[in-house]
Amino acid sequence: MWEALIKYYGFDWLGMFFTFYSINAFKNKSLKGFIFGALACLSWMIFNIMAQSIAGVIANTAFIYLHYQGYKEWRKEKDVS
Numbered sequence: 001m002w003e004a005l006i007k008y009y010g011f012d013w014l015g016m017f018f019t020f021y022s023i024n025a026f027k028n029k030s031l032k033g034f035i036f037g038a039l040a041c042l043s044w045m046i047f048n049i050m051a052q053s054i055a056g057v058i059a060n061t062a063f064i065y066l067h068y069q070g071y072k073e074w075r076k077e078k079d080v081s
Helices: 011-027 034-048 054-080
Strands: none
Touching: 011 034, 034 054
């Protein structure tokens, strides 16, 4: 049983934690949501590399880019107001 929990060296657990934290940060209207979202995607990307899922790697690469773009836009809007 323990082997199943650490099969991917905890990257799946990190991805899950960062995803939940990111969603909570967005709920609280915090820019940290983008940072933790990107960390979640990075964790999931490593997990997908280990699981040999090319689609997962491509998707998470795109999600990291979208988090970066969202962060830039939201930061720009926050600086204006």
